[in-house]
Amino acid sequence: MxxxxxxxxxxxxxxxxxxxxxxxxxxxxxxxxxxxxxxxxxxxxxxxxxxxxxxxxxxxxxxxxxxxxxxxxxxxxxxxxxxxxxxxxxxxxxADRLPTDLPSEPTVGAEAAETAARARLSVVDKVDTRRLVVRLNANSAQPAWEIVLVGRTETGPSRLHVFVDARTGTVIDSYDDAHAGTGHSKWNGPDPITITTASSGGTHFMQDLTRPGLSCAKYNGGVLTKPVDDWGNGNPTGIETGCVDAMWAAQKEWDMLRTWLGRNGHNGAGRTWPVVVGLNQINAWFDGTRVVVGHDNSFQWIGAMDVVGHEYAHGIDQTSPGYPFAQPGLSEGTGDIFGALTEAYANEPAPFDTPDYTVGEMIDLGGPLRHMYNPALTGDPNCYTSTLPPDEHRASGPLNHWFHLLAEGSNPGGGKPNSPTCNNSSLTGVGIQTAGKVFYGGLLLRTSGTNYPKVRRQTLLAAKGLDPTCALFKKTRDAWNAVAVPATAGDPTCP
Structure with a gap:
């Protein structure tokens, strides 16, 4: 036998x-x-x-x-x-292969490269890094000086990586670690909410020692302190209340990452970044070292879940393989996806920020900034083309649309909005938690030069790894087809 x-x-x-x-x-x-x-x-x-x-x-x-x-x-x-x-x-x-005739010796010095790089930023406060590298992308490879400038653009902070050809002295590429976006200011609840803080010698600190790196401070000030561990008064124009909302949202996203996606902290290595509240601008951003929260038109601090989740997601993006994305929209779409995941994990009841697929729907700027289920409602493209808008937020439309279709389908019912498809197909969703696993799995497989077609391939590989029956693979593929992101020769098959 x-x-x-x-x-x-x-x-x-x-x-x-x-x-x-x-x-x-x-x-x-x-x-x-x-x-x-x-x-x-x-x-x-x-x-x-x-x-x-x-x-x-x-x-x-x-x-x-x-x-x-x-x-x-x-x-x-x-x-x-x-x-x-x-x-x-x-x-x-x-990523792409290196050409066989690649030189490695520079003929342009670092000082000349720095001069060329500085012209790309409105205000340069300092040069953070200067090193010789090989810059590889889909079209070329050459020795280059990578100059990292810290300063400001016309609208916000910047930590700009500029690549200067080490043979010709011309700027060949750049990307910025600082990401700016606008969100909504809204109380979390029901009241009272619980946040993790720290205390020492009778003083309480707006700091979370269980999530290393997380704290909240006033803009250009120190971490908030009090003699009692009771924070805020529900008034969203107060710094203390803004910090309560921001800390709570960051802690919820941390927990979602651990529980749903298996990630250890925002940076993947058990740490996160601080948040500051009080920027006198209608804006919020992540600058590579912290999340900065400004106000809306009513001077309410915009520290709600989809804002905080979106901005911290830029840190998730930067500490994942293959950063940065090579095509506009993918980084901002990543922020919107993690914001939606955080809302779903927190699962607040009305009238608070209930789980949805709109971004900034409560902010005092005239309605939602983006509709993930139908980006065209705010003038963003529903369908992918090779000529997406250069604006990061507008170009996020196809990624947001794909994620919603994968999570909820085209006609989810239950009072949820319908979602049109670009190929007139009808889709059923897999749920937002599973869709989050697929997207995050694709992020863990990202390599440099990743554009929309490569995100398609990477998420298909993730779906195949998650579900050997191929059912999840097929739904992921169908959702990409439904937003017109084309298959490429490198796409996996299943089975």
Missing amino acids: IGTTAPSNAASPPAPFSAAARSAAVGAADRAVAGGAIAPTKLPGEQYLRGTVTPWVDNLYSISYTRTYRGLPVVGGDAAVLVDGTGKVRALET
Whole structure:
């Protein structure tokens, strides 16, 4: 008789998310990279170095790799491997290959490169970083000086990465770590709400030691303190109340990331960033080091969930593999998605910010800023084209629309709004938590140069890894088809 059980001396699989499972995942990913699975035609002097190891869900790990060429960092040359705790590689993503005739020696000095970079920013307070790299994108690769400038644009703060061709002295690329957006100011509830704070020697601090890095301060001031651990008065024009709302929302998003997506803190490594309230502008932003909260037209501090969740999501974006996205709209859409996930996780009752797919619906700016279920209602595109608007917020339309269709479908019922499709298809949703896993899984597989078609591929790989039956894969694919993001030659199939 042929038995179907394992022999008694067979090794047991590692326990999920144990040290042995992590070791098996890392070892398998390293072997896949060393064996050429990512780069079968490496150039002499080209190396891959393991970066972050991020546990996900279902005993899955995202393992990122950076690339060097003759000792120079290859910016835009990263890779990511999705692997499980038994050592099985589920998916691989890599950026473009290097050309065989790539030079590595500069002919333009760092000072000249800095002068060229400074012209790209209205006000430069300081030069934060200056290093020689290889800048790789879909169309070219060349040695470049990466100059990081800290200062301001005409509308807000900036931490601008400028790449100057080290052979010609011309600026070839740039991206900004600072992201600005507008949201709504609204109390959370029901009252009273509970926030985590700290105390020492009879003084209470607006600081959360259980979520390292999280605190709230007045703009250009210190962390708020009180002799009693009772904060705010429900008036959204007061700094203290604004901090209560911002802290509560950041804590809810942290908990959502841990409970729904398996992420350890906003930065993926058990930490987050502080928030400050009191900016005298109708705005809110993340500048790479903190979340800054301004006011609306009624001078209410805009510290509600979808604002805070959106801004902290820029930090999630920046601390995930393959940052930054290579196409407008994807970063802002990421913020809207995490804001919607935070609202859904908190699940507040009316008249508070109930779970929805609108952004800024309570702000004093004349209605919602974006409708994820039908972006066209605010003049944003529902459907993807190769000529999306250059504005980051407007170009987020197809990503927001895709996420809603995947989560809720085209005709969800239950009083929820219908969502038109670009191909006249009818879709049923998978629920916002599952849709969040698919999107976040795609983010963990992101590599440099990621545009809309690549987000499609990466989320399809994530869906396939989450559900071997292919049902989730097909719904993810159908939602992308419904917003007209095309398939490419590298798209996975299932089964």
